Amino acid sequence: QKEVEQDPGPLSVPEGAIVSLNCTYSNSAFQYFMWYRQYSRKGPELLMYTYSSGNKEDGRFTAQVDKSSKYISLFIRDSQPSDSATYLCAMSDSGGSNYKLTFGKGTLLTVNP
Amino acid sequence: NAGVMQNPRHLVRRRGQEARLRCSPMKGHSHVYWYRQLPEEGLKFMVYLQKENIIDESGMPKERFSAEFPKEGPSILRIQQVVRGDSAAYFCASSPKQGGTEAFFGQGTRLTVV
Numbered sequence: 001q002k003e004v005e006q007d008p009g010p011l012s013v014p015e016g017a018i019v020s021l022n023c024t025y026s027n028s029a030f031q032y033f034m035w036y037r038q039y040s041r042k043g044p045e046l047l048m049y050t051y052s053s054g055n056k057e058d059g060r061f062t063a064q065v066d067k068s069s070k071y072i073s074l075f076i077r078d079s080q081p082s083d084s085a086t087y088l089c090a091m092s093d094s095g096g097s098n099y100k101l102t103f104g105k106g107t108l109l110t111v112n113p
Numbered sequence: 114n115a116g117v118m119q120n121p122r123h124l125v126r127r128r129g130q131e132a133r134l135r136c137s138p139m140k141g142h143s144h145v146y147w148y149r150q151l152p153e154e155g156l157k158f159m160v161y162l163q164k165e166n167i168i169d170e171s172g173m174p175k176e177r178f179s180a181e182f183p184k185e186g187p188s189i190l191r192i193q194q195v196v197r198g199d200s201a202a203y204f205c206a207s208s209p210k211q212g213g214t215e216a217f218f219g220q221g222t223r224l225t226v227v
Contacts, residue, residue, distance in 0.1 A: 004155070032214055043117075043204055043218035044156070088155065092213040099146060100169065101213045103155035 003027050006089055006104025015113050019076040023089035023104045026070065030102070031094035033065050035074045038086045038106065047074070047087075051094075079111045115139075117207050117219035118187075125225045126195045134190040134222045138207030145188045146216060147180060150202040162188055195226045 006023045013019055021035075031052055036044035050056045053067045062075040072091075076083055086106040092098050118137040126132050138145050143164050148156040158172040162182035173180065177195075182188040192199055202223050206216040 006155075034214065036218075041220075041223075043220045045218070046214075046216075049214045090156075090213070097169070098212050099144070099161055099208070099216070100158050100172075101148075101156070101216075102158070103148075105153070105155040 003102050004089065004091060004104045007107055008105050010108040010110060012110045012112060013079055015079060015081060015111055017079050017111070019079050019083070019109060019111075021074040021076075021087050021089075021107050021109070023072050024070055025072070025091055025102075027091070027093075027102070028067075028070070029093040029095075030091040032092045032098065033063070033072050034090040034092075034101070035061075035063055036088040036090060036103075037083075038088055040085075044088055079109075081111050081113050084110045117142075117205055117217050119203075119205050119219035119222050121222060122220060123223050123225070125227060127227055128196060129194050132192040132195050132199070132224055134192075134203050134205075134224070135187040136190070136205030136207075136219060137187040138205075139217055142207035142209050142217075144208045144211055144216075145182050146206045146208075147188075147190050148204045148206065148218075150204060150221075152201070156204060159190075192224075195224070197226050200224055200226045 034049040035047045038044045060077045064073045088106045089104040090101040147159040160180045161169040177193045202221045204221045206218045208216040
């Protein structure tokens, strides 16, 4: 079992749709949960992160963490064509190796105008 | 702030040659991390360096790969005697202090071994 599992998609939605992206993980030591956006041939860009369980909202983006289920989600409201990218979840612990990010494979999202 | 600068963006090497990938961190960042993204795979941690020190190289292949971050100049990831399986995108990230949440990634170097 991989430490982080992410459905690779691809996911295709119409403009304005609500998008749900998910990851599951097996390492209970993970405390930081991050979502990155990666455009084609570019580097990952941090969208938002959450520490431990709970929700966090930033504009059209909402991140949720359920540590009891080892499940995290990213919701995108009113999706735009400019949101078309690969979305990566990443996690780390909060101890001495908090710098070491474990990534999912990424989900390719296309938002159609 | 120019961000994390990686060069070259694309690198083609023949099997057996050496590849040198450079990473200039963001201004004020003294912590550098290298990740590798193989085709159809997620990014994998390779090594964490501070100025002149390797802190964690647990993700580096035991042979042919080395990394440095000298007092002056960029961080270098060096791959000796490249093989086809080294073809991947190599990303560098930097942060002002240890931790993943404050790390900014560069655009990556895409290495192709022919």
